[in-house]
């Protein structure tokens with residue numbers, strides 16, 4: 348491993364998180380914590396996250412992403428839009444961002460085949476910017492997709508509900524429910540061998 352690649356201080360040591368090639372440490376440092384501090388996120392920091400998302404690439408530069416965020420008094424209703432397993436840990440998260448992707452091209456009305464891909468790029472730009480600011484993010488597909496449109500005023504015919512993102516400063520794992528506290532550690536990754544192929548895919552069964 349090149350000496351310039353180091354694990355994050357908050358990341359417990361794990362051989363499964365060693366990079367296989369030179370990579371900026373931020374990619375390995377970021378992980379989806381459940382332990383968040385209730386410390387508010389300054390408005391300026393939040394703008395910085397959305398600015399990172401703003402510069403993401405998208406097919407035909409349509410920029411199909413849409414973010415509706417809740418902080419302060421809006422959080423009570425927003426938390427109810429999470430599915431119960433996520434409500435268990437997201438109680439003290441100071442910001443919840445709901446992510447939508449536009450369904451159709453604004454001019455041609457053609458279906459946007461790569462809108463979720465583009466929106467994924469935007470969310471991950473936001474996540475890396477958060478990491479740079481000492482914030483943590485945790486994406487959640489486990490939200491009540493059937494409720495978010497009406498609750499947040501986003502028309503379902505125009506936008507697909509994709510996920511929510513918890514944003515905040517790191518908190519103490521000891522404040523999580525015991526079962527989640529015991530699992531509060533970064534995940535491993537597959538080896539590049541399993542998902543990168545030169546020239547032609549080779550099935551593991553062949």
Ligand SMILES: Cc1cc2nc3c(=O)[nH]c(=O)nc-3n(C[C@H](O)[C@H](O)[C@H](O)COP(=O)(O)O)c2cc1C
Pocket residue numbers: 377378379380433485486487488489490510533534
């Ligand atoms: C689109 C998406 C949906 C996810 N949904 C949930 C979820 O509902 N609840 C949860 O606890 N984590 C959720 N996660 C977090 C993943 O489990 C996590 O990103 C994955 O295990 C990799 O771990 P890491 O982000 O810590 O590297 C989601 C992540 C993504 C990108």
